[in-house]
Amino acid sequence: xxxxxxxxxxxxxxxxxxxxxxxxxxxxxxxxxxxxxxxxxxxxxxxxxxxxxxxxxxxxxxxxxxxxxxxxxxxxxxxxxxxxxxxxxxxxxxxxxxxxxxxxxxxxxxxx
Numbered sequence: 001x002x003x004x005x006x007x008x009x010x011x012x013x014x015x016x017x018x019x020x021x022x023x024x025x026x027x028x029x030x031x032x033x034x035x036x037x038x039x040x041x042x043x044x045x046x047x048x049x050x051x052x053x054x055x056x057x058x059x060x061x062x063x064x065x066x067x068x069x070x071x072x073x074x075x076x077x078x079x080x081x082x083x084x085x086x087x088x089x090x091x092x093x094x095x096x097x098x099x100x101x102x103x104x105x106x107x108x109x110x111x112x
Contacts, residue, residue, distance in 0.1 A: 056082060056087050058092065058093070061082065061087075061089060061090070061093050062092060062093060062096055064078060065079070065096045065100070066096060068100065069100050069103070072097075072101050072104045072106055075096075075097050075100050076097060076101070079094075079097050
């Protein structure tokens with residue numbers, strides 16, 4: 001099985017399924033709207049994530065964030081990246097990130 005070179009997508013690997021037509025799609029968190037918009041060379045570049053080619057919903061964002069509970073910096077990075085691409089995260093998404101940050105004791109660093 002070919003792994004994703006992009007760290008972000010490696011966290012949603014468990015959500016990937018094969019469609020009957022053998023085209024890859026990710027459900028329900030992410031759904032390809034146009035699978036040809038991201039070239040292989042773009043995928044190889046680390047951190048290159050085209051949020052415009054993916055449809056994100058609240059449940060999917062929460063699942064991805066929850067899967068990142070062992071890496072709070074990565075969860076914050078994911079949240080900022082989808083914000084930059086015009087997706088407005090829900091209050092639950094922010095609460096999930098706050099919960100992850102607090103569980104690692106990083107909230108104490110903010111107070112200092």
